Amino acid sequence: MLVSAKEMLTKAKAGKYAVGQFNINNLEWTKAILLTAEELKSPVILGVSEGAGKYMAGYKTVVGMVNGMIEELGITVPVALHLDHGSYEACYKCIDAGFSSVMFDGSHYPIDENVAKTKELVAVCEAKGLSLEAEVGAIGGEEDGVVGAGECADPDECKMIADLGVTMLAAGIGNIHGKYPANWKGLSFETLDAVQQKTGDMPLVLHGGTGIPEDMIKKAISLGVAKINVNTECQLSFAAATRKYIEDGKDLVGKGFDPRKILAPGFEAIKATVKEKMELFGSVGKA
Ligand SMILES: [Zn+2]
Numbered sequence: 365m366l367v368s369a370k371e372m373l374t375k376a377k378a379g380k381y382a383v384g385q386f387n388i389n390n391l392e393w394t395k396a397i398l399l400t401a402e403e404l405k406s407p408v409i410l411g412v413s414e415g416a417g418k419y420m421a422g423y424k425t426v427v428g429m430v431n432g433m434i435e436e437l438g439i440t441v442p443v444a445l446h447l448d449h450g451s452y453e454a455c456y457k458c459i460d461a462g463f464s465s466v467m468f469d470g471s472h473y474p475i476d477e478n479v480a481k482t483k484e485l486v487a488v489c490e491a492k493g494l495s496l497e498a499e500v501g502a503i504g505g506e507e508d509g510v511v512g513a514g515e516c517a518d519p520d521e522c523k524m525i526a527d528l529g530v531t532m533l534a535a536g537i538g539n540i541h542g543k544y545p546a547n548w549k550g551l552s553f554e555t556l557d558a559v560q561q562k563t564g565d566m567p568l569v570l571h572g573g574t575g576i577p578e579d580m581i582k583k584a585i586s587l588g589v590a591k592i593n594v595n596t597e598c599q600l601s602f603a604a605a606t607r608k609y610i611e612d613g614k615d616l617v618g619k620g621f622d623p624r625k626i627l628a629p630g631f632e633a634i635k636a637t638v639k640e641k642m643e644l645f646g647s648v649g650k651a
Pocket of ligand 1: 449503541571572593
């Protein structure tokens with residue numbers, strides 16, 4: 365059964381570790397992440413972007429697939445199904461479809477409008493026992509068409525949004541989606557420290573987890589980050605393993621053209637990436 369992310373993140377923040385959010389794209393992705401979480405006894409958050417939701421034939425299809433897998437694969441660790449960077453409209457669609465968690469990305473609205481819409485969604489999610497993530501200070505990167513230095517959130521704005529009763533808060537601390545440019549300045553721990561001091565027990569979320577050096581990840585966790593989003597890294601490892609299979613000509617040998625065989629190395633590569641991240645984040649054995 366799907367659960368809200370509230371309890372797993374409250375425990376993570378108190379225990380000084382982080383739960384990974386791994387974005388899913390299809391059946392192989394979902395199965396690889398769920399099986400790894402179960403093997404390592406780690407709580408897990410499955411992230412679904414609006415684009416991935418559309419690709420997988422809609423949010424109801426995603427809910428059906430994930431619920432079916434949890435039952436048929438015998439998954440016992442806590443699993444949250446979470447909308448990643450949702451618009452106001454997508455949040456409602458996912459809540460109706462049966463997601464257990466949503467992110468409302470109101471960072472592009474003026475702060476007053478972000479506050480008003482977040483407040484409304486807090487009430488809706490609370491009534492249904494769902495978790496809600498809010499974002500303050502836009503997180504840059506390829507999704508915006510420009511790769512630049514990530515923005516830093518205003519700690520006072522973070523407190524304002526945290527006080528509305530959201531479950532977890534994504535604050536820009538110089539992080540970026542996608543691959544980091546060579547001249548990236550690193551995470552702003554000064555900002556993170558200030559945000560945590562203003563927001564207290566609120567679990568903080570680090571987006572753009574791909575390519576952040578391990579020591580920075582560990583320091584971010586020590587300063588209150590309890591959820592880390594990983595997306596690009598699984599895509600890169602899946603692509604590399606699939607490329608190798610084809611380049612080695614394995615699809616031309618015997619029944620190597622069977623899609624279940626072609627997708628197998630990528631599936632294993634995702635499992636390995638998720639394992640590596642769960643070990644780094646400290647969530648192994650915490651389910
Ligand atoms: Zn993000």
